[in-house]
Amino acid sequence: GEISNGISKKEMKIPEIKFTKLFINGSFLDSYSGKTFETIDPRNGEVIAKISEGNKEDVDLAVKAARQAFDHGKWPRMSGYERGRIMMKFADLIEQHKEELAALDSIDAGKLFAAGVHGDIPHSLNLLRYYAGAADKIHGETLKLAGEYQGYTLKEPIGVVGHIIPWNFPTTMFFLKVSPALAAGCTMIVKPAEQTPLSALFYAHLAKEAGIPDGVLNVVNGFGHTAGAAISSHMDVDAVSFTGSTEVGRLIMEAAAKSNLKSVSLELGGKSPLIIFDDADLDMAVSLASLAIFYNKGEICVAGSRVFVQEKIYDAFVKKAAENAKNWVVGDPFDPRVQQGPQVDKQQFEKVLSYIEHGKREGATLLTGGKPCCGKGYYIEPTIFTDVKEEMMIAKDEIFGPVMSLMKFKTIEEAIEKANATKYGLAAGIVTKDLNIANKVSRSVRAGSIWINCYFAFDADAPFGGYKLSGFGRDLGLNALDKYLQVKSVVTPLYNSPW
Ligand code: ADP
Numbered sequence: 088g089e090i091s092n093g094i095s096k097k098e099m100k101i102p103e104i105k106f107t108k109l110f111i112n113g114s115f116l117d118s119y120s121g122k123t124f125e126t127i128d129p130r131n132g133e134v135i136a137k138i139s140e141g142n143k144e145d146v147d148l149a150v151k152a153a154r155q156a157f158d159h160g161k162w163p164r165m166s167g168y169e170r171g172r173i174m175m176k177f178a179d180l181i182e183q184h185k186e187e188l189a190a191l192d193s194i195d196a197g198k199l200f201a202a203g204v205h206g207d208i209p210h211s212l213n214l215l216r217y218y219a220g221a222a223d224k225i226h227g228e229t230l231k232l233a234g235e236y237q238g239y240t241l242k243e244p245i246g247v248v249g250h251i252i253p254w255n256f257p258t259t260m261f262f263l264k265v266s267p268a269l270a271a272g273c274t275m276i277v278k279p280a281e282q283t284p285l286s287a288l289f290y291a292h293l294a295k296e297a298g299i300p301d302g303v304l305n306v307v308n309g310f311g312h313t314a315g316a317a318i319s320s321h322m323d324v325d326a327v328s329f330t331g332s333t334e335v336g337r338l339i340m341e342a343a344a345k346s347n348l349k350s351v352s353l354e355l356g357g358k359s360p361l362i363i364f365d366d367a368d369l370d371m372a373v374s375l376a377s378l379a380i381f382y383n384k385g386e387i388c389v390a391g392s393r394v395f396v397q398e399k400i401y402d403a404f405v406k407k408a409a410e411n412a413k414n415w416v417v418g419d420p421f422d423p424r425v426q427q428g429p430q431v432d433k434q435q436f437e438k439v440l441s442y443i444e445h446g447k448r449e450g451a452t453l454l455t456g457g458k459p460c461c462g463k464g465y466y467i468e469p470t471i472f473t474d475v476k477e478e479m480m481i482a483k484d485e486i487f488g489p490v491m492s493l494m495k496f497k498t499i500e501e502a503i504e505k506a507n508a509t510k511y512g513l514a515a516g517i518v519t520k521d522l523n524i525a526n527k528v529s530r531s532v533r534a535g536s537i538w539i540n541c542y543f544a545f546d547a548d549a550p551f552g553g554y555k556l557s558g559f560g561r562d563l564g565l566n567a568l569d570k571y572l573q574v575k576s577v578v579t580p581l582y583n584s585p586w
Contacts, residue, residue, distance in 0.1 A: 118142065120144070130197060157273070160274070181293055197430065208258060244271045249275070257279060261277060277291075281311070288306055333557075357513030365398075373404060427489060510555055514535065525539045
């Protein structure tokens with residue numbers, strides 16, 4: 088049949104849902120309780136599928152499998168080269184199912200199908216292949232010891248890892264965490280977000296097909312306070328790698344501290360500044376600023392949610408940004424013309440709308456957008472506020488929606504000060520042709536990623552993570568391997584033992 092925007096269901100490539108159970112020790116299993124939860128299509132609020140709901144007992148079972156695979160299995164013991172070959176095969180299998188996988192994320196998270204096919208999936212393949220290539224290059228150092236000793240370090244896999252991931256990039260987040268951990272030789276439990284349980288199960292199936300041994304990669308869907316908490320407080324999980332809200336990050340660290348002091352890395356919220364200087368090319372600045380906040384409906388931890396524009400181009404920028412937002416196409420994520428799909432669920436949809444109401448009440452000027460749109464799904468118009476003051480909620484809190492807050496500045500120093508006036512420190516963008524300005528600002532802003540004349544310029548080789556309340560630890564790059572490795576020093580006397 089036809090849907091409202093004129094594309095047929097066939098063209099939309101709505102996938103069949105093949106996997107709904109928990110993936111533990113190489114098999115799809117019902118949950119211990121037999122309970123399921125519904126996953127909802129944000130395009131219309133309808134139920135897509137019932138998913139097995141993991142709880143403490145299921146996490147226990149998955150940890151037991153991962154422990155066994157770590158303590159006695161092949162994965163940590165095979166050569167890095169062999170692990171890398173299997174990871175390469177895993178990537179090839181994913182590539183063969185690219186469209187089906189992208190479509191799963193579209194119906195589960197409201198993500199643009201084209202962005203999945205041309206963005207999330209290729210990016211995830213890059214990650215898998217990058218770390219596959221690194222798997223046989225993980226080595227320690229020779230130490231220069233003071234006495235008559237010689238020593239070296241060994242890098243060993245840290246053990247059983249728990250990955251707790253969010254719903255905004257179900258595929259990319261999965262591979263951001265899983266790829267370096269696999270390369271390091273760890274075994275793991277992935278807890279996808281309850282809003283987006285589908286694609287991770289398909290990846291687990293393909294991992295098995297690629298030859299990743301049973302128990303190495305387990306997927307336990309379920310809710311945060313049950314399944315997630317069971318991972319972070321588990322006595323036999325050696326490390327937890329989390330991406331999500333600052334609030335939950337604190338709970339995870341607390342649970343780790345109270346249980347077995349497992350190592351923790353947290354990639355948390357953001358309120359990233361995008362700073363546009365007078366010398367910027369106006370068209371480029373506007374399209375960059377729009378993409379920085381409207382891409383993926385603003386559901387991005389690094390979204391450029393605070394846009395600072397220097398005074399001379401401020402008025403021209405405002406005019407053009409408003410036009411651009413009005414022409415931004417919101418609608419069904421399968422429609423190739425569409426630039427913005429629905430918010431992930433009703434709760435996020437309502438949260439974003441309530442922030443917009445706050446902005447109006449606090450006295451910011453609603454330049455454009457601000458309302459739900461496009462029928463019964465969780466769609467929100469691209470929204471821009473001007474006259475935003477630093478103390479307003481819309482300038483301080485992470486909204487996680489398509490809401491741009493525009494602010495004016497005069498000097499470089501003022502821009503730096505305002506950019507840093509946030510509890511977060513995940514990313515920042517700078518638009519200028521002046522190298523001195525770019526250098527000065529990039530060194531002065533306290534954030535983990537700085538993008539000059541670009542935005543979202545993620546790369547497998549560029550470490551990514553936060554300052555301040557945006558967390559600690561780095562994903563991506565060779566740095567990310569460190570989260571999944573232990574360092575052991577081995578020392579021996581150079582000549583005769585003095586003992
Ligand atoms: P968001 O605000 O983006 O939904 P959350 O931080 O709430 O992000 O969720 C990110 C991930 O953390 C999800 O997989 C969620 O289920 C999980 N989670 C939520 N609460 C907890 C908790 N108390 N312990 C462990 N994991 C949790």
